[in-house]
Amino acid sequence: MKEYKQSFTKWQEQIQQELKKRPERKDTFQTSSNIPIERAYFPDKIDNAYIKSLGFPGEYPFTRGIRGTMYRGKHWTMRQYAGFGSAKETNERFRYLLDQGQTGLSVAFDLPTQIGYDSDDTMALGEVGKVGVAIDSLEDMEILFDKISLNQVSTSMTINAPAAVLLAMYIVVAEKQGVSKEQIRGTIQNDILKEYIARGTYIYPPKASMRLITDIFAYCSENVPSFNTISISGYHIREAGSTAVQELAFTLSNAVAYVESALEAGLDIDQFAPRLAFFFNGHNEFFEEVAKFRAARRMWAKLMKERFHAKNPKSWQLRFHTQVAGSTLTAQQPENNVVRVALQALAAVFGGTQSLHTNSKDEALSLPTEDSARIALRTQQIIAHETGVSDTVDPLGGSYYVESLTDELEAEAQKYMDHIDDMGGAVSAVEKQYMQREIHRAAYEAQKRLENEEDIVVGVNKFTVGDEQQPDLLKVDEAFVESQIERLNQIRKERDQEKVSDILEKLKKSAEGKENLMYPIIEAVKEYATVGEICHALRDVYGEY
Amino acid sequence: MDKIRVLIAKPGLDGHDRGALVISQALRDAGMEVIYTGLRQTPKQIVRAAVQEDVDVIGLSSLSGAHNVLFPEVLKELSRNEAEDILVFGGGVIPLEDIQVLEKNGILKIFTPGTSTKVVATYIEQAVAEHRGETPMLQTPPKRVDHIGIAVKSIEETAVFYSNHFHVNVETIAEVPDQGVRVAFLPLGNCKIELLEPLDENSPIHAFIEKRGEGLHHVAFEIDNIQQRLDQLKAEGIRLIDEKPKKGASGNPIAFLHPKSTYGALIELYESKQDAENEGGQ
Numbered sequence: 001m002k003e004y005k006q007s008f009t010k011w012q013e014q015i016q017q018e019l020k021k022r023p024e025r026k027d028t029f030q031t032s033s034n035i036p037i038e039r040a041y042f043p044d045k046i047d048n049a050y051i052k053s054l055g056f057p058g059e060y061p062f063t064r065g066i067r068g069t070m071y072r073g074k075h076w077t078m079r080q081y082a083g084f085g086s087a088k089e090t091n092e093r094f095r096y097l098l099d100q101g102q103t104g105l106s107v108a109f110d111l112p113t114q115i116g117y118d119s120d121d122t123m124a125l126g127e128v129g130k131v132g133v134a135i136d137s138l139e140d141m142e143i144l145f146d147k148i149s150l151n152q153v154s155t156s157m158t159i160n161a162p163a164a165v166l167l168a169m170y171i172v173v174a175e176k177q178g179v180s181k182e183q184i185r186g187t188i189q190n191d192i193l194k195e196y197i198a199r200g201t202y203i204y205p206p207k208a209s210m211r212l213i214t215d216i217f218a219y220c221s222e223n224v225p226s227f228n229t230i231s232i233s234g235y236h237i238r239e240a241g242s243t244a245v246q247e248l249a250f251t252l253s254n255a256v257a258y259v260e261s262a263l264e265a266g267l268d269i270d271q272f273a274p275r276l277a278f279f280f281n282g283h284n285e286f287f288e289e290v291a292k293f294r295a296a297r298r299m300w301a302k303l304m305k306e307r308f309h310a311k312n313p314k315s316w317q318l319r320f321h322t323q324v325a326g327s328t329l330t331a332q333q334p335e336n337n338v339v340r341v342a343l344q345a346l347a348a349v350f351g352g353t354q355s356l357h358t359n360s361k362d363e364a365l366s367l368p369t370e371d372s373a374r375i376a377l378r379t380q381q382i383i384a385h386e387t388g389v390s391d392t393v394d395p396l397g398g399s400y401y402v403e404s405l406t407d408e409l410e411a412e413a414q415k416y417m418d419h420i421d422d423m424g425g426a427v428s429a430v431e432k433q434y435m436q437r438e439i440h441r442a443a444y445e446a447q448k449r450l451e452n453e454e455d456i457v458v459g460v461n462k463f464t465v466g467d468e469q470q471p472d473l474l475k476v477d478e479a480f481v482e483s484q485i486e487r488l489n490q491i492r493k494e495r496d497q498e499k500v501s502d503i504l505e506k507l508k509k510s511a512e513g514k515e516n517l518m519y520p521i522i523e524a525v526k527e528y529a530t531v532g533e534i535c536h537a538l539r540d541v542y543g544e545y
Numbered sequence: 546m547d548k549i550r551v552l553i554a555k556p557g558l559d560g561h562d563r564g565a566l567v568i569s570q571a572l573r574d575a576g577m578e579v580i581y582t583g584l585r586q587t588p589k590q591i592v593r594a595a596v597q598e599d600v601d602v603i604g605l606s607s608l609s610g611a612h613n614v615l616f617p618e619v620l621k622e623l624s625r626n627e628a629e630d631i632l633v634f635g636g637g638v639i640p641l642e643d644i645q646v647l648e649k650n651g652i653l654k655i656f657t658p659g660t661s662t663k664v665v666a667t668y669i670e671q672a673v674a675e676h677r678g679e680t681p682m683l684q685t686p687p688k689r690v691d692h693i694g695i696a697v698k699s700i701e702e703t704a705v706f707y708s709n710h711f712h713v714n715v716e717t718i719a720e721v722p723d724q725g726v727r728v729a730f731l732p733l734g735n736c737k738i739e740l741l742e743p744l745d746e747n748s749p750i751h752a753f754i755e756k757r758g759e760g761l762h763h764v765a766f767e768i769d770n771i772q773q774r775l776d777q778l779k780a781e782g783i784r785l786i787d788e789k790p791k792k793g794a795s796g797n798p799i800a801f802l803h804p805k806s807t808y809g810a811l812i813e814l815y816e817s818k819q820d821a822e823n824e825g826g827q
Contacts, residue, residue: 111557111558111559111560111609112558114558115558115585117558122587123558123585123587124558125557125587125611125614125615125618126557126611126612126613126614126615126618127557127558127559127609127611130609130610130611131559131609131610195560199560199561200559200560200561200562200584200585201558201560239561239563240561240562240563241563241567327563330658330659331657331658331659332659364638364658365638365640366610366638366640367610440566440570443563443566443567444566444567444570444571447567447571447662450661451661451662451663457659460659461661465808
């Protein structure tokens with residue numbers, strides 16, 4: 001007993017040290033009835049089992065959170081995914097969201113950008129600017145971040161196959177603003193395995209894709225130390241219809257594959273692991289979701305410490321972004337979605353998320369309008385500032401139900417992960433379509449439960465109303481496509497074509513060899529080579545999946 | 546009947562194929578041959594695959610907002626290949642106002658999120674059967690509104706109102722003891738007003754008036770093939786009050802749909818038989 005008392009005292013002392021550097025939001029926290037709120041609550045007896053499975057907040061295995069003070073210190077980052085049409089329109093939406101109190105940016109790119117086609121490519125027909133902003137050349141990126149200081153915001157970019165290109169553009173735009181590589185903060189999604197599994201924006205075959213990813217890891221660990229080089233995503237796996245256990249297992253299996261690939265490329269674990277970030281789904285089933293986030297942290301900490309022998313505690317910490325589940329939004333009675341979103345977001349907060357995107361109520365119908373995007377942001381502001389849930393760390397910790405679920409999810413996910421290891425790891429499991437099949441089976445079963453009314457979706461298969469009024473929806477102005485293509489042609493005319501061709505040739509050579517591809521890509525971007533041209537050069541070398 | 550062959554396709558660059566995969570599986574379970582194209586198909590590729598595979602139906606899925614460009618492009622490509630006989634339906638994230646335009650321009654049907662897979666399967670079966678000439682045309686709108694039923698306490702009192710202020714007069718009055726009503730028909734254009742008066746306190750019309758007061762009671766659509774229509778609606782998951790047609794006031798077969806399934810309106814189906822035509826009218 002005594003040693004645990006000591007470790008508790010030690011933990012408290014450490015927190016006091018931290019508080020000197022980073023004080024909490026308030027000197028004291030209390031409820032409306034003046035009951036003081038402790039930083040965290042503990043069992044009467046702190047024993048070995050507690051230390052092993054839960055630990056103190058901010059300490060291994062981080063089940064209760066990655067910081068000792070969590071949201072008492074600072075709320076999660078409110079980061080709303082946005083982007084549509086032209087860079088100029090999206091820039092306006094970004095500045096609106098920042099004015100409204102949003103604390104980080106999150107860029108949605110259109111599908112041609114995500115799959116490495118320029119806006120004038122025949123493959124881009126009908127898709128330009130639809131689900132996100134169209135970026136062809138550095139000029140678009142300059143417009144996108146116009147009047148936004150890149151040393152003031154952190155920016156998350158949902159970009160995978162061409163992640164290196166968009167990161168290069170971001171670095172160059174920052175430099176043009178006078179902001180150094182060391183200063184920029186943000187995340188690129190860069191998680192190609194889940195693209196093959198669930199999201200679909202892959203370009204090259206898995207092995208070539210993995211090389212691009214490790215090149216980014218290596219480049220950033222030397223040059224862009226504050227950028228998260230990957231956001232390993234369960235979000236889309238869940239959206240594709242997986243269960244919570246599958247989301248957990250497949251995401252961590254993918255993470256293991258990235259780690260192994262980076263180790264094979266000769267990187268040191270503690271050099272890149274602290275910059276790995278995660279991205280999970282905030283779904284409907286409240287307690288299971290809370291348990292999922294807690295289990296994820298514990299599993300990752302164990303993996304990193306015990307399997308990969310990482311020494312730096314930062315390598316053990318699973319930091320994650322949450323977006324609430326888009327697939328649970330209903331087109332029927334869209335106002336109900338506000339409530340769904342609030343509850344899902346609350347689960348993410350109880351789960352200790354580092355940043356959060358709350359969906360807009362109209363997203364089952366189209367991209368969100370400015371009004372509904374504001375309500376979505378307000379929803380998490382209300383959770384943060386009005387409910388008091390952020391005044392103590394891991395408030396559900398110790399609940400018999402939540403702790404039991406956390407253990408169960410871990411055990412079930414571990415079974416899947418062992419099976420994937422037996423198959424030769426995530427890359428090989430993806431190539432064999434294993435995860436795709438498992439997810440599809442779960443999705444089909446869920447659909448059948450819904451149609452048999454075993455599962456109830458309010459307003460869809462129960463509690464329906466007649467005469468649904470369709471709300472006002474966001475219309476993306478189609479006319480911009482022409483001007484986007486015009487500007488692209490203008491750039492192609494004005495730039496130094498010979499230089500561009502030379503660099504693209506050089507890029508192909510590097511792709512055949514071993515040189516880190518980030519260097520030639522940055523050079524190419526600076527000369528206004530386009531996303532499509534750079535990706536096509538790599539297609540020539542690697543082929544398409 | 547030959548097995549129905551369906552091509553499920555993802556036009557454009559959208560990678561969300563959960564819906565496409567679930568529909569493919571559900572149509573297979575409903576006994577159809579289903580080919581799924583996989584992601585990122587151009588309209589040309591889709592039509593080429595459809596022609597090669599000799600499908601009856603193409604199902605398009607798009608969640609990225611590119612439907613207004615890509616769906617019509619598939620239709621154009623079909624006509625370039627003289628394959629317009631292939632039926633095309635679609636689904637995904639598609640706003641209501643786009644649906645109207647797409648359906649007007651030749652997409653057979655757009656299914657929105659929340660549609661049960663059973664509805665989709667039943668719809669396709671029927672559409673293909675009609676297209677092959679194997680069943681009567683049921684996926685056509687009703688011919689017209691035959692009459693509008695209004696529940697009243699007294700036909701005589703109400704009739705005076707219509708006569709004095711709209712100059713419409715009662716043409717026939719009949720008693721239908723089966724249903725506990727006395728009805729009067731007032732011809733109006735190619736439609737009629739039907740006044741329904743309860744015969745006694747057990748009459749459903751009496752209950753209706755007690756609960757909701759006098760007023761609009763039901764609307765009757767004139768259709769053909771009433772029994773097949775009822776079977777089709779039932780298969781689509783619509784609740785029926787009458788699974789078999791019964792004899793209406795005019796002697797023609799009628800049947801009611803349950804308002805729970807019709808967003809609150811009581812809908813009567815009415816089939817006019819040649820020999821009974823105009824009975825109760827003129």
